[in-house]
Structures are given as structure tokens and as C-alpha cells.
Amino acid sequence: MDVLDLARTQFAVTGSLHFLFVVLTLGLAPLVAIMHTRWARSGKPIHESMTRFWGQIYVINYALGIVTGLVMEFQFGLSWSGLSHYAGDVFGAPLAMETLVAFFLESTFLGLWIFGWGRLPRWAHLACIWLVTLTAYASAFYVMVANSFLQNPAGAVLSGGRMALTDVGALFSNKALVFAFPHVIGAGLFAGGMVLVGASAWRLWRRAPETEFFTTSLRMGVVTAAIGIFLAMGFGYAQFGVIQEDKFDGAGGAAAVGLGFMIELGQLLGLLVLFVMLPMIGILHRARWTHPILIAMTPLPFVLSILGWMAREVGRQPWMIWERLTVADAMSPGLTSGMVTASLIGFAAVLGLLAIVDYVLIARVIRRGPGALDLGATADEPRTPALSY
Numbered sequence: 001m002d003v004l005d006l007a008r009t010q011f012a013v014t015g016s017l018h019f020l021f022v023v024l025t026l027g028l029a030p031l032v033a034i035m036h037t038r039w040a041r042s043g044k045p046i047h048e049s050m051t052r053f054w055g056q057i058y059v060i061n062y063a064l065g066i067v068t069g070l071v072m073e074f075q076f077g078l079s080w081s082g083l084s085h086y087a088g089d090v091f092g093a094p095l096a097m098e099t100l101v102a103f104f105l106e107s108t109f110l111g112l113w114i115f116g117w118g119r120l121p122r123w124a125h126l127a128c129i130w131l132v133t134l135t136a137y138a139s140a141f142y143v144m145v146a147n148s149f150l151q152n153p154a155g156a157v158l159s160g161g162r163m164a165l166t167d168v169g170a171l172f173s174n175k176a177l178v179f180a181f182p183h184v185i186g187a188g189l190f191a192g193g194m195v196l197v198g199a200s201a202w203r204l205w206r207r208a209p210e211t212e213f214f215t216t217s218l219r220m221g222v223v224t225a226a227i228g229i230f231l232a233m234g235f236g237y238a239q240f241g242v243i244q245e246d247k248f249d250g251a252g253g254a255a256a257v258g259l260g261f262m263i264e265l266g267q268l269l270g271l272l273v274l275f276v277m278l279p280m281i282g283i284l285h286r287a288r289w290t291h292p293i294l295i296a297m298t299p300l301p302f303v304l305s306i307l308g309w310m311a312r313e314v315g316r317q318p319w320m321i322w323e324r325l326t327v328a329d330a331m332s333p334g335l336t337s338g339m340v341t342a343s344l345i346g347f348a349a350v351l352g353l354l355a356i357v358d359y360v361l362i363a364r365v366i367r368r369g370p371g372a373l374d375l376g377a378t379a380d381e382p383r384t385p386a387l388s389y
Contacts, residue, residue: 006340007079007331010347012313014071016306017351021065021358023305026140026185027192028058029133031224040126046213049370054196054217055129056375057362059114064358068351069102078343082330083320087163090156090171091146091321098142106135117376140188141181148177151243151312153321163324175242179235180312186231187308189224190273191301196221197277198298199366201284205291213370215285226278228301229270236266236308244322248315255315262307269300 001009032055039047073095076084083091112120113128120128149156155170156163165171200218208214248256277284277294284290316322320330365373 001337003335003337003340004328004331006337006344007335008327010079010340010344011075012310013344014068014075014347014351015313016309017348017355018065018068018072019305019309020302020355021061021068022140023188023191023302024061024195025058025065025136026188027190027195027224027228028054028061029129029136029192030189031192031196031220032058033129033133034220036126036129040122046216048376049210049213050217052373052376053213053365053370056373057195057365059110059375060361060365061358062110064354064361066103066107068354071347071351073099075347077332079332079335079340080320080330081332083325085162086325086330087149087153087156087321090153090163090165091149093165094142094145094149094171098139098146101135101142102139106132106139109135114375118378137185140184144177144181144184145172145174147312148174148180150321151176151316153324158324163321179238179242183232183235183239183308186228186233186235187301187305188228190228190232191305193221193224193226193228194298194301197225198295201291201294202366203369204285205288205295208369210370211285218285219281222273222277222281222284225273225301229266229273232304233266233270236263248311255311255317258307258314259311262304262311265300265307266304269297269304272297 032051035047035051035054038044039051076095109128109131113125113132116125116128149171152174153163154174154176155167156165158164196217200214200221203210203214204218248259280287280290284294318326318328320327
């Protein structure tokens with residue numbers, strides 16, 4: 001592989017690993033907020049337990065995902081300085097907003113929510129998790145604004161050899177954005193819902209004593225997964241009406257192959273969720289034969305998400321910015337194969353390790369169940385020993 005292919009591979013690997021965390025964050029955040037709302041309104045212990053249990057899983061995923069996001073920011077300077085020089089004034093603006101939202105507002109409200117148990121007033125505490133959700137979605141929106149500019153450079157003109165923003169409205173109403181953002185939101189809800197479904201099915205299959213807890217979680221997950229897959233499929237197909245006709249002709253047809261596989265798998269999952277799981281929602285907790293199937297389906301939304309991003313990005317080749325800047329011209333000068341290979345191995349190893357740690361920690365929380373949780377624990381409540389992680 002030459003330097004260009006290595007740099008592209010590096011970004012593809014790190015971007016895919018990072019998005020595994022992002023899609024789960026987008027799916028779990030509103031679910032935890034809804035659980036907390038139910039607890040604040042009813043005061044029922046089951047809703048408190050659900051908020052703490054799924055909230056702890058959300059916090060684990062968020063904490064590890066933040067680190068992978070930092071790598072994505074660094075790569076623009078390391079490997080793609082040509083993009084920063086040519087279109088940094090336009091492309092960098094939404095990314096700067098995303099950084100402010102994600103690393104300042106979202107993390108601040110999440111910290112208040114984590115450490116505010118028993119300290120903040122009930123409704124102020126509830127407001128914190130809803131603000132976490134809103135800022136998480138705002139963060140995703142700004143990332144999609146930046147990515148959509150690469151797909152369709154709207155709202156900018158070439159001035160002095162660099163692109164300059166001339167129409168903010170056109171940037172935020174980009175035809176590559178209006179359907180893509182709801183599509184990503186649908187993918188996140190589908191992934192978050194299926195995590196609830198898979199984890200609850202595993203606990204019920206193992207005959208866990210918290211039957212009501214995981215039955216409620218299972219039903220909530222099925223409804224969320226159905227909403228998510230419906231949005232993802234609907235807005236996914238809608239995107240074909242606004243993309244360039246020859247977008248998927250590049251890169252030797254690899255994008256078209258990935259897109260076709262994603263569509264077929266997505267259609268199959270959509271049929272299963274909408275026409276099998278949703279009608280059976282009242283009996284799924286008792287139908288033990290379905291539980292291994294539901295468990296096996298859990299990672300498939302993440303596979304679909306990665307395939308979707310690969311199709312979207314590979315289909316743009318050889319352009320970094322469609323018909324404005326090629327990928328070759330966007331790459332940083334002076335890079336060697338050894339330099340990119342070393343950073344590729346380092347990034348892949350670190351991010352891959354974080355993904356494994358994320359999975360292990362979440363799996364251990366699920367295996368232990370809703371007892372002895374750290375999140376929201378009182379001074380006299382037994383907690384999980386740190387070494388058990």
C-alpha cells in the first residue's frame with residue numbers, strides 16, 4: 001500500500017472504531033433520560049433501578065468514547081493538512097462547535113448528573129440528563145454538517161486559493177445533510193434499542209431474578225429498535241434522491257458493493273423488528289427460544305452503521321471535497337509509508353483496546369445485573385469493588 005492508501009486506511013479504521021461508541025451514545029442517552037423521567041414522575045423503585053443500571057452502561061461507553069474522538073481530531077492535522085489549508089475556514093467551524101458542545105457542555109451536564117444524585121433537586125437532576133441528550137445530538141449534528149460539506153460543498157466559494165464561507169444557511173440546509181442526520185439518529189436508536197433487547201434477553205434466558213426489570217427493558221428496547229430502524233430505512237432511502245448520480249461509481253465499485261450489502265442486511269433486520277419482534281412484544285419475555293436469536297442480533301446494528309459510513313465515504317472517492325479537492329491533494333506533505341504505518345498500528349491498537357475494554361465493562365455490568373451499582377449509590381449502599389473491573 002502506498003502512503004495515500006495507508007492514510008485512508010488509518011482514518012477508516014479509527015473512524016469506524018470511534019463510531020461504535022458514538023452510535024451507542026446516541027441510542028442510550030434518550031432512553032436513560034426517559035427512564036429518569038419516569039422515575040421522577042412516579043417515584044417507583046424499578047424506574048430508579050433502570051435509570052441507574054442503563055445509565056452506568058451509558059457512562060462507561062461515553063467515558064471511553066471520548067478518548068477515541070480525540071484521535072479523530074488529531075488526524076486532520078497529522079494526515080490531512082491539505083484539507084485544513086484549503087477548507088479549514090468552512091470545514092473547521094462546525095467541528096469547533098462540535099468540540100465545544102461535546103467536550104464542554106455535554107461533559108459538564110453529564111458530570112452534574114453523575115455526581116448530583118441526592119444532591120441536586122429532583123427536577124434539576126432530571127434536566128441534566130435531558131441536556132446531556134440534547135448536547136449529544138447537537139454534537140452529532142455539527143459532525144454531520146462538516147461531513148455533508150465534504151459530500152456537497154454548499155455555502156462556500158473559492159477565494160484566494162482557499163474556500164470561504166459565504167452562506168451559513170446553505171451550509172446548515174445542505175441537501176447532503178437534511179436526510180443524513182435523521183438517518184444517523186435512527187441508526188443510533190436502533191443500536192441502543194437492540195442493546196437493551198440483547199442484554200435483557202440474556203438475563204431472562206439465564207432466569208435472572210429481576211424478571212420485571214428486564215421484561216420492561218426488553219419491551220422498551222423493542223419499541224426503540226422499531227422506531228430506529230424505521231427512521232434509518234426511511235431517511236436512508238430518501239438520501240438517494242439528493243446524492244450525485246455517479247457517486248458510487250468510484251473506487252472500483254467497492255462503495256456500491258458495501259452499500260448493497262448494507263441495504264440487504266438492513267431490510268432483513270427491518271422485517272424482523274417491525275413484523276416479528278414488535279407484534280410479539282407482549283410474549284418475548286416468555287418465549288425463551290427467541291432469546292438466543294435476540295442476543296445474536298445485538299451486534300448487527302453496529303455492523304450496519306460501519307457499512308453505512310464506509311459506503312458514504314468510499315463513494316466520494318477520489319474526492320475529499322466533491323469536485324473541489326481530491327484526497328491526494330488533501331494529504332499532508334512529507335508523509336512516508338513508515339510514518340503512517342506506525343501511527344496506523346498505534347491508533348488501531350489503542351482504539352481497539354478501548355473498544356474491547358468498553359465491551360468487557362458493559363458485559364460485566366450486565367452479568368451482575370441491577371444490584372450493587374456505583375452510579376447513584378448512597379453512602380451506606382454496597383458498591384461493586386473496583387478490582388472486579
